[in-house]
Amino acid sequence: MSSPIASLSADRIAYLDELVNQATTAAAVFTQYTQEDVDRIVKAMVLAGLGQAQYLARLAVEETKLGVLEDKAIKNMVATEFVYNYVKDKPTVGCIREFPERGVMEVAEPIGVIFSLTPITNPTSTVLFKCIMAIKTRNAVIFSPHPSAWRCCHEAVKIMYETAVKQGAPKGVFTCLEAHTLEDNAYLMHHKGIGLIDATGGPGAVKAAYSSGKPALGVGPGNTPVYLEKTADLNMAVVDIITSKTFDNGTICASEQTVVIDDEIYDAVLKKFADLGAHVCDAKETELLGRTVMDPETGVMQAMAIGQRAVDIARKIGLSVKANTKLLIAPLQGVGREYPLSAEKLFPVLGVYRAKSADEALKVCIDVNHAGGLGHTAVIFSKDDAIIRKFGDVMNAGRILVNSPGSIGAFGGVYNDMVPTFSFGCGTGGGNSTTDNVNVYHYLNIKRVAHRTQAHMWFRVPNHIYFNLNAVENLRRFSSHSTVIVTNPSMEQIGHVDVVRRHLPAQTLVHVSVIPDAEPEVKVVMQGVEALNLYKADQIIALGGGSVIDAAKIMKLKYQSPTADLEELAAPFMDIRKRVVEYPTEKVNGARLIAISTTSGTGSEVTPFAVLMDKARGRKVTLADYSLTPDVAIVDPQFVMSMPKGLTADTGIDCLTHALEAAVSIYASPYTDSNAMQAIRLVFKYLPMAYEHPQDEEARTMMHNAACIAAIAFSNAAVGVNHALAHAFGARFNVAHGRANALLLPHVIAYNAAVPTKFTPSPNQRGYIAHKKYAMIADLLGLGGSTTEEKVSKLVAETEKLLDQLEIPRSIAELGISREEFEGAMPELAKIAFDDPSWRSNPRMPLVGEMVELFWSGYRGRNAGAGAKRLHKTA
Amino acid sequence: MATIAVWWLKVPKESAAETLRNAGEKLQTAEGELVLDFSGLCRIDPGAIEALKRLAATAEARDVKVGLRGVNVGIYKVLKLAKLTPRFSFLT
Numbered sequence: 001m002s003s004p005i006a007s008l009s010a011d012r013i014a015y016l017d018e019l020v021n022q023a024t025t026a027a028a029v030f031t032q033y034t035q036e037d038v039d040r041i042v043k044a045m046v047l048a049g050l051g052q053a054q055y056l057a058r059l060a061v062e063e064t065k066l067g068v069l070e071d072k073a074i075k076n077m078v079a080t081e082f083v084y085n086y087v088k089d090k091p092t093v094g095c096i097r098e099f100p101e102r103g104v105m106e107v108a109e110p111i112g113v114i115f116s117l118t119p120i121t122n123p124t125s126t127v128l129f130k131c132i133m134a135i136k137t138r139n140a141v142i143f144s145p146h147p148s149a150w151r152c153c154h155e156a157v158k159i160m161y162e163t164a165v166k167q168g169a170p171k172g173v174f175t176c177l178e179a180h181t182l183e184d185n186a187y188l189m190h191h192k193g194i195g196l197i198d199a200t201g202g203p204g205a206v207k208a209a210y211s212s213g214k215p216a217l218g219v220g221p222g223n224t225p226v227y228l229e230k231t232a233d234l235n236m237a238v239v240d241i242i243t244s245k246t247f248d249n250g251t252i253c254a255s256e257q258t259v260v261i262d263d264e265i266y267d268a269v270l271k272k273f274a275d276l277g278a279h280v281c282d283a284k285e286t287e288l289l290g291r292t293v294m295d296p297e298t299g300v301m302q303a304m305a306i307g308q309r310a311v312d313i314a315r316k317i318g319l320s321v322k323a324n325t326k327l328l329i330a331p332l333q334g335v336g337r338e339y340p341l342s343a344e345k346l347f348p349v350l351g352v353y354r355a356k357s358a359d360e361a362l363k364v365c366i367d368v369n370h371a372g373g374l375g376h377t378a379v380i381f382s383k384d385d386a387i388i389r390k391f392g393d394v395m396n397a398g399r400i401l402v403n404s405p406g407s408i409g410a411f412g413g414v415y416n417d418m419v420p421t422f423s424f425g426c427g428t429g430g431g432n433s434t435t436d437n438v439n440v441y442h443y444l445n446i447k448r449v450a451h452r453t454q455a456h457m458w459f460r461v462p463n464h465i466y467f468n469l470n471a472v473e474n475l476r477r478f479s480s481h482s483t484v485i486v487t488n489p490s491m492e493q494i495g496h497v498d499v500v501r502r503h504l505p506a507q508t509l510v511h512v513s514v515i516p517d518a519e520p521e522v523k524v525v526m527q528g529v530e531a532l533n534l535y536k537a538d539q540i541i542a543l544g545g546g547s548v549i550d551a552a553k554i555m556k557l558k559y560q561s562p563t564a565d566l567e568e569l570a571a572p573f574m575d576i577r578k579r580v581v582e583y584p585t586e587k588v589n590g591a592r593l594i595a596i597s598t599t600s601g602t603g604s605e606v607t608p609f610a611v612l613m614d615k616a617r618g619r620k621v622t623l624a625d626y627s628l629t630p631d632v633a634i635v636d637p638q639f640v641m642s643m644p645k646g647l648t649a650d651t652g653i654d655c656l657t658h659a660l661e662a663a664v665s666i667y668a669s670p671y672t673d674s675n676a677m678q679a680i681r682l683v684f685k686y687l688p689m690a691y692e693h694p695q696d697e698e699a700r701t702m703m704h705n706a707a708c709i710a711a712i713a714f715s716n717a718a719v720g721v722n723h724a725l726a727h728a729f730g731a732r733f734n735v736a737h738g739r740a741n742a743l744l745l746p747h748v749i750a751y752n753a754a755v756p757t758k759f760t761p762s763p764n765q766r767g768y769i770a771h772k773k774y775a776m777i778a779d780l781l782g783l784g785g786s787t788t789e790e791k792v793s794k795l796v797a798e799t800e801k802l803l804d805q806l807e808i809p810r811s812i813a814e815l816g817i818s819r820e821e822f823e824g825a826m827p828e829l830a831k832i833a834f835d836d837p838s839w840r841s842n843p844r845m846p847l848v849g850e851m852v853e854l855f856w857s858g859y860r861g862r863n864a865g866a867g868a869k870r871l872h873k874t875a
Numbered sequence: 876m877a878t879i880a881v882w883w884l885k886v887p888k889e890s891a892a893e894t895l896r897n898a899g900e901k902l903q904t905a906e907g908e909l910v911l912d913f914s915g916l917c918r919i920d921p922g923a924i925e926a927l928k929r930l931a932a933t934a935e936a937r938d939v940k941v942g943l944r945g946v947n948v949g950i951y952k953v954l955k956l957a958k959l960t961p962r963f964s965f966l967t
Contacts, residue, residue: 025924028956032918032949112956171921 005187016184020193022172023113023140027195029170030138031110035093041167042084042136048163049080049128049156056124056159059152064120066307071248075125075422082413082420083132087440092137096446103451108444110138112195115188117209119201121251121307121346122422123149124156126200129422131160131174137443142194143176144185146201150176182208189214198438200423210431217442218432219424222253223344223373224406225365227391228269229358229382230262236403237381238272241350244405246326250347251307254377254399254410254424258332258342258351258368260361266354270329278327278350279310285319286330286341292317293349294340301345310348335367344372358387362394369395374429379406398425398435412437454764455577459671459716460626462595462606467635467705469697474634475503478592480539482509484532486552487543488517491598496639500543500596511535517544519613519620520551522566528555529562532591542595542630543639545651546602549595550610553628560587566612570621574840576718583625595630598639600690600703601651601738603658603711605633620731622837629715635708637701645691648703649806650738652687655679655707656802657741661720662713663777664752664770665841666762672717677780679710684781684798688805720842721833722748725854728832732825733817742808743815746796747857749774753792756844770843800862811861822859829855880907888915892922899930902939909934910966914945924957931962942966 008016049056057072091097097106114134118126123145134141145153154176161174177184185205189197189212197216199209206218228237245256261269270280281289293305293313305313310328314321321328332351335342341351355361369378378395381403382388392400404415412418421437434442466474483504491497492514501510513531515524532540532555540559542552557564561584573579595605604610608626643651659679662672682702689699722744730740753771775791778784783798785791800810809815812822833839833851846854882905886894895911902909934941944966946954954960 022921025921025957028953029919029921029924031952031956 005183005190008183008187012184013187015178016187016191019142019175019177020113020188020191023142023175024193026170026172027110027112027138027140030140030173033093033138035091037168038093038136038138039088041164041169042087042132044167045132045135045160045163046080046084048159049132050077052156052159053077053080056128056152056156059155060124060149063152064123064149064307066121067248067251072125075122075248076128078411078414078420079125079129079422080132082411083129086413086420087132087136090136090440092440092444096444103453105449107447107449108137109447111443111445112139113193114139114141114196114198114443115191115194116141116143117185117197117199117201117205118143118145118149118153120146120149121253122200122248123153126422127153127156128160130198131157131164133440133443135164135169135173136440139195139443140170140173141175142188143174144180144188145176147180150179186212196443198423198443206431217423217425217434217438219253219426219430219438221344221372221430222255222257222376222424222426223368223371224254224257224377224379224397225368225373225395226256226259226379226406227361227365227382227387228259228261228265229361229380229384229387230264231383231387232265232381233383233403234265234269234272238269238276240381240403240405242273242276242278242327244407244409245350246310246348247405247407249307249309250345250349250407252407252410253344253346255346255407256350256379256405257344257373258335258353258364260353260355260364260368262358262361263354263356270352273327273329276326277322277324278329279314279321279325280329281319281331283331286332288317288319289328289330289349290340293345293347294343296340299337299340299343301343301347305345305347305349308347313347313349335364335371342368342371362390365391366394369397373397375426375432375435376424376430377401377406377410379404379409396427396429398427398430399437410437452763455575457667457669457671457716457764459669460608460629461712461715462630462633464632465606465635465708466633467708468701469637471634471636472499472503472596472638475500475541475594476505478539478594478632479505480508480592482535482537483511483539483541484528484535484537485510485512485541485543486528486548486555487512487514488548489514490517491543491548494642496543496598499638500541508539509535511537515548515551517547519547519611520554521613521615523615525551525554525558525612528552529558532556532559532589537591539592539594542593542605543598545597545599546604546611549597549602549604549630550612552593552595553604553610553630554612554623556591556593557583557623557628559591560584560589562588566621566623569625570612570623572837573624574837576624583627585627592632593630594632594634596634596636596639597704597707599643599647599651600640600700600707601654603655603707603714605630605635606708606711607715609715620727633708635704637697637704640700640704641695641697643694645694648687648691648694649808650736650742651707652683652690652703652738653742653745653803653806653808654738655703655710656683656687656799657722657726657738657745658714658719659683659706659710660745660749660777661722661842662710662717664773664843665714665717665720666760666765666843667717667841668773669717669764672713675709675713676717677777679706679713680777681780682706683710684802687802691806718841719838720748720752721839721844721846721851721854723838724833724836724842724846725851725858727836727838728829729812729855729858731832732829733812733815735815739808742803742806743810743812743861744854744858746799746803747854749792749796749799751846751850751854752842752844754844757847757850758845760840760843760845762843765843768843809861812855812859813861817859819859822855826852826855880905881910882907883910883912885912886916888917891916891919892926895923895926895930899926899933902930902933902937902941905939908940908942910942910944912944913947913950916945916950917947919950919953924953924959927954927959928957931959935962940964
């Protein structure tokens with residue numbers, strides 16, 4: 001099939017191109033106009049339109065032979081005065097809205113050239129409306145009126161154009177196609193100079209517009225159902241319906257088509273209609289009407305009835321009615337093709353349906369709505385809010401009007417506060433892109449100027465942190481009737497449990513819940529919760545390393561909120577501030593959690609994290625929420641004096657890794673930096689001492705403090721890729737967490753200090769600063785170096801030196817893991833590491849391939865300097 | 876060595892379209908380069924745009940280089956929307 005455009009002559013194409021050319025120039029020039037300019041022009045146009053309202057109405061009626069002069073004059077006035085009232089104070093040039101608190105500004109950008117189709121039913125009013133919208137938004141329009149309404153539309157365009165140009169609008173801003181064809185329309189719809197098609201017209205025009213591939217506004221057909229519910233004000237309803245359905249002889253597509261009336265009021269309503277000039281048809285008359293005003297083949301309206309008076313229609317089909325009959329009412333038994341009058345009728349013929357119940361009435365309204373009226377308009381008369389809400393819920397209509405007439409109500413601004421329009425968006429149901437009353441904002445590209453904003457950061461720590469030797473004495477500050485001490489067997493054997501018990505207030509009933517010295521399982525946690533319930537605990541003391549404290553955190557969570565779903569709470573998240581799953585806030589039990597750490601590494605006593613072992617599925621589940629943070633932390637070095645050397649080294653390096661990763665995290669802040677930096681300084685100074693001289697009280701104290709404050713830093717700034725790698729590697733090869741961190745740490749420092757392949761998006765940071773942070777740390781440690789590169793190299797070397805001092809294996813190979821075994825595990829290691837949320841706060845976004853490289857660097861060990869060669873050279 | 880004549884023309888805001896039309900006509904016989912000074916112009920109207928289009932067509936036909944100087948951002952956007960920017964060089 002050949003394109004309709006192919007039949008256009010070269011002369012015609014040149015004519016159409018010239019129209020677009022002129023409009024394009026006008027639209028381009030129009031971009032220079034200010035708000036004051038357009039407002040001045042619009043006001044003059046509105047006054048001109050008002051002045052010519054009756055003249056244009058007369059032209060329209062004479063030319064189209066549709067509608068009522070007086071009503072068309074009113075439509076012209078609504079299209080000018082009411083629309084002006086809506087748009088006059090609306091900014092449409094430059095900045096149109098500002099949201100300072102969000103740093104967002106909306107700026108108007110004109111569309112350019114709009115190709116506008118206007119209908120036969122509302123010809124001049126639609127032209128007036130669209131001209132005002134176009135000038136207000138600095139657009140040019142090429143009008144293509146319905147061929148049977150060309151003269152009146154051309155006159156309306158002329159009046160608007162001459163007034164606009166007189167007021168300074170660019171020449172060529174409006175043009176009206178000369179006597180035209182569908183081929184002209186098709187050509188313009190596909191023209192590259194057209195920015196938007198605004199098609200107000202029949203379904204064919206709307207479909208052509210949407211099929212053109214251009215951005216388009218189109219209006220769908222209507223079939224407005226009305227539910228006249230038994231609580232309605234019947235006098236008002238009947239007058240409104242007659243007013244609306246006879247307005248301009250029913251040519252407005254939003255006018256009422258079928259009124260569904262509750263059984264209880266049906267007879268009274270029909271009597272009121274009859275009293276006010278409607279003719280209620282009997283069955284025979286209804287059948288006659290149905291087969292004459294509607295096409296029996298297609299089911300659509302016959303042209304001879306559209307926009308005609310009721311008496312004229314009656315006369316044409318041989319129906320005997322009174323001379324003053326306004327409206328023909330046809331009782332219907334159903335909806336669909338077998339009931340032709342249940343379709344759209346743009347003339348004063350109204351279907352009515354008697355409904356036995358509200359349920360039936362709503363269903364019939366749905367049927368009418370779906371019989372050609374989707375997305376358009378629906379009307380309800382009722383005083384019952386519940387029914388009105390139900391109606392609003394089940395009708396698919398862009399305009400659902402309550403206790404007001406359909407046609408004039410849908411215009412907006414007359415019977416309600418909707419936006420005044422002559423173009424009703426019908427949503428996807430009507431094949432449209434919007435359900436709005438089309439208005440100036442649909443004639444604009446609205447640009448958002450968004451300033452950079454910073455996420456609101458926070459710094460959260462437990463309410464109380466007691467530190468230094470004998471800090472445990474502070475337990476007596478916390479009254480409790482029933483305290484459960486959660487601990488592991490070794491703590492009992494060493495006597496730490498007795499120390500704690502001694503410092504509790506005398507009246508406190510104390511129970512001890514001993515759990516295995518391993519990462520907590522669900523079963524262990526639930527046993528603990530049983531104990532808490534049994535003893536009606538109001539205080540939990542977690543005494544132990546990270547595993548014990550983590551177990552106590554989860555016990556408290558399940559004790560306070562028994563329905564908390566641990567699986568759901570462990571759902572992944574990218575930013576704790578924006579997480580999807582929320583932790584429970586309603587609590588059936590209340591209990592204070594006091595954490596007493598017996599290792600100097602994890603800092604679990606102040607963190608919002610807890611790791612749970614899901615043995616059934618063979619995996620670890622990490623819970624993270626600030627509600628998990630203990631209420632009280634006791635950082636008393638007496639509980640770590642007996643830590644073995646290996647544990648001292650591993651946990652100490654875990655602490656250092658926390659601090660280093662928090663320092664360069666994308667969530668780092670001055671608040672977390674102060675803690676991270678101090679922790680790093682303490683570790684480098686005191687960890688070797690604590691390792692070499694386990695009874696050195698000062699070294700133990702400082703390392704215990706370092707672990708706690710490093711944890712405060714990473715609780716608020718998070719960790720990084722080192723932890724992601726260590727979690728995967730440690731779990732796969734059963735290597736202690738601190739040791740796994742140690743094997744990768746120098747390599748990760750070198751990696752983060754190099755120019756990233758990919759940056760992690762970080763709105764809170766200005767530029768990439770990881771290497772500078774490392775250099776700052778080197779300065780803090782007094783390592784020397786004059787450039788950033790040198791300082792980072794020295795930090796890597798100092799870290800390696802510390803690892804040597806702690807006699808930590810310096811390569812994964814030294815752990816006895818063969819190259820083949822490591823290589824075989826690599827795909828899974830990389831996958832797990834990449835799934836680990838820890839790296840998401842890393843300043844450098846690790847690619848999977850880079851994670852593999854880092855694992856191999858850790859395997860080879862002692863060559864972190866290789867990465868340092870790629871360091872930033874900036875000072 | 877050939878001498879290239881540079882013809883410098885100020886475009887006044889009161890008669891921009893007329894000036895550009897005249898320049899276009901003279902271009903039909905002129906040699907060298909043409910520089911149009913827009914620095915006195917705040918806005919441009921459709922008449923001036925049409926004149927510029929014709930001038931560009933003449934310049935292209937006669938292989939004469941036309942430079943626009945002092946074009947403000949608003950007018951530059953108009954020229955962009957009217958698809959005129961590739962047809963001129965812009966001088967600072």
